[in-house]
Amino acid sequence: MSNHLFDAIRDATANREAMLIDVPGDRRWTYRDMLDETAKLAAALVELGVTPGDRVAAQVEKSAQAVMLYLACLRAGAVYLPLNTAYTLAELDYFIGDAEPRLVVVSPDAARNVAVIAARRSTSMETLDRQGGGTLMQRASAAGRAFADVPRGPDDLAAILYTSGTTGRSKGAMLSHDNLLSNAVTLRDIWRFTAKDRLIHALPIFHTHGLFVATNVVLLSGASMFFLPAFDAEEILRLLPQATTFMGVPTFYVRLLQHEGLTREAAANMRLFISGSAPLLAETHRRFRERTGHAILERYGMTETNMNTSNPYEGERVAGTVGFPLPGVELRITDPETGELLEQGEVGMIEVRGPNVFKGYWRMPEKTKAEFREDGFFITGDLGRIDEAGYVHIVGRGKDLVISGGYNVYPKEVETEIDRVPGVVESAVIGVPHPDFGEGVTAIVVVRPEAAVDERTLLGSLKDRLARYKQPKRVLFVDELPRNTMGKVQKNVLRERYLSLYEDT
Ligand code: MLC
Numbered sequence: 001m002s003n004h005l006f007d008a009i010r011d012a013t014a015n016r017e018a019m020l021i022d023v024p025g026d027r028r029w030t031y032r033d034m035l036d037e038t039a040k041l042a043a044a045l046v047e048l049g050v051t052p053g054d055r056v057a058a059q060v061e062k063s064a065q066a067v068m069l070y071l072a073c074l075r076a077g078a079v080y081l082p083l084n085t086a087y088t089l090a091e092l093d094y095f096i097g098d099a100e101p102r103l104v105v106v107s108p109d110a111a112r113n114v115a116v117i118a119a120r121r122s123t124s125m126e127t128l129d130r131q132g133g134g135t136l137m138q139r140a141s142a143a144g145r146a147f148a149d150v151p152r153g154p155d156d157l158a159a160i161l162y163t164s165g166t167t168g169r170s171k172g173a174m175l176s177h178d179n180l181l182s183n184a185v186t187l188r189d190i191w192r193f194t195a196k197d198r199l200i201h202a203l204p205i206f207h208t209h210g211l212f213v214a215t216n217v218v219l220l221s222g223a224s225m226f227f228l229p230a231f232d233a234e235e236i237l238r239l240l241p242q243a244t245t246f247m248g249v250p251t252f253y254v255r256l257l258q259h260e261g262l263t264r265e266a267a268a269n270m271r272l273f274i275s276g277s278a279p280l281l282a283e284t285h286r287r288f289r290e291r292t293g294h295a296i297l298e299r300y301g302m303t304e305t306n307m308n309t310s311n312p313y314e315g316e317r318v319a320g321t322v323g324f325p326l327p328g329v330e331l332r333i334t335d336p337e338t339g340e341l342l343e344q345g346e347v348g349m350i351e352v353r354g355p356n357v358f359k360g361y362w363r364m365p366e367k368t369k370a371e372f373r374e375d376g377f378f379i380t381g382d383l384g385r386i387d388e389a390g391y392v393h394i395v396g397r398g399k400d401l402v403i404s405g406g407y408n409v410y411p412k413e414v415e416t417e418i419d420r421v422p423g424v425v426e427s428a429v430i431g432v433p434h435p436d437f438g439e440g441v442t443a444i445v446v447v448r449p450e451a452a453v454d455e456r457t458l459l460g461s462l463k464d465r466l467a468r469y470k471q472p473k474r475v476l477f478v479d480e481l482p483r484n485t486m487g488k489v490q491k492n493v494l495r496e497r498y499l500s501l502y503e504d505t
Pocket residue numbers: 202203204207208209210231249251252276277278300301302303404405406407437468469470
């Protein structure tokens with residue numbers, strides 16, 4: 001048996017000397033370097049006791065070596081588990097407890113604290129820093145370049161990505177080799193990626209967008225990427241003339257538009273700008289086209305399903321829509337209550353089925369069952385409709401979710417932490433239009449009359465409990481929360497009331 005995903009990556013280019021990763025001002029990696037480095041790392045993982053099916057968790061800064069670690073996990077038959085660097089120790093503890101990884105890789109500056117958790121959970125720990133140094137790479141450098149890849153079939157797990165839920169505990173989405181491979185091949189083909197492409201990669205690599213959409217598509221095209229440690233508008237504008245493609249969340253485009261350097265001339269060598277992870281405002285699409293001559297191609301996906309739809313490469317990219325279902329992906333609109341198919345044009349629940357859809361939530365069979373229909377369609381929680389021309393429009397969310405700068409924040413998780421603060425009676429967390437982040441996480445809180453809780457103290461109490469991007473940008477105090485006759489908090493009333501809160505931000 002072969003190694004389903006890694007074989008495809010290995011076979012994507014015959015030209016081993018071709019450039020793969022260029023970290024500006026630092027190192028360049030050819031495809032040969034990638035093969036050598038991932039062999040050594042895979043050998044180091046095996047030496048550390050990682051066996052097929054074991055999870056390898058990584059909470060590390062973005063680096064080319066972190067990509068190599070992901071690929072080494074594929075080769076060693078391990079399941080890669082990337083974690084947002086913004087997660088606090090409390091959050092990390094949960095993930096390690098739930099996923100029971102054989103090995104956790106962390107930044108050296110987090111090592112002392114994580115060591116305590118790792119020891120308690122009987123997990124080994126190694127370090128990897130932002131320059132690609134640390135104990136893991138030391139082990140790898142001692143290993144040979146020959147590594148016999150562990151056989152993995154299409155349905156074997158390649159990764160687990162955690163996504164928060166509407167009901168509290170985060171769930172690990174199990175993604176197979178074929179989930180990732182089939183989707184990346186489809187995207188490569190419809191977006192016309194070839195070995196001539198050079199992508200500007202400015203996304204984090206612990207989520208679907210930066211890790212699978214961007215990196216896998218490049219690898220499977222024999223293409224290359226400028227690999228930036230984080231989003232940096234000036235650096236992106238500097239690199240644009242040497243690049244051909246770019247992928248970003250809407251906040252990236254909003255921020256690029258604030259720069260005078262974003263011009264038709266600067267973008268003349270580019271062939272494609274892609275946006276996803278959150279709704280791109282039609283206004284942003286229009287302004288970007290005016291400034292650069294490029295119509296941003298918007299696509300729609302999620303952790304559990306990889307990518308589902310895309311605007312066309314050729315043909316009209318319609319602002320405010322996410323385009324057509326991808327080849328091989330079935331998409332239907334149903335009544336959210338009954339699951340019955342709706343008439344064309346009606347608004348309902350978006351459901352999808354295809355090789356892109358995940359294998360279920362890690363050790364949560366009941367939750368998995370609840371989110372699938374009997375016939376295998378996955379219930380996305382997004383509300384949408386399909387117009388006469390076949391374009392999918394996302395018109396809202398059936399799930400209580402805020403998307404801030406492309407990161408998902410589940411209000412329930414934030415409310416639970418706020419409600420634990422002494423003096424708080426109850427809270428409602430909502431997303432309010434925000435010029436930079438798209439939606440700003442906003443907390444509306446009721447406190448006991450005698451309680452000495454203000455915005456600053458409340459935010460202070462959340463500091464070590466929630467990742468920074470989940471913490472409310474504003475906390476507003478009210479005497480009571482608006483409720484309907486059933487006693488349910490009317491978040492739509494609150495969203496309406498605070499619509500202009502961030503207008504001048
Ligand atoms: C950072 N902050 C955020 C934030 N990112 N707050 C809310 N929302 C965010 N997304 C915090 C910082 O910690 C900082 O806090 C303050 O906000 C301002 O920081 P900044 O310097 O302006 O932010 P920056 O570091 O530049 O990051 C913003 C960003 C980043 C947009 C570049 O968030 C980002 O890279 N987002 C991409 C997310 C992504 O890849 N999503 C894909 C998910 S996959 P303080 O207190 O320190 O000032 C998916 C599926 C699919 O959804 O379809 O793709």
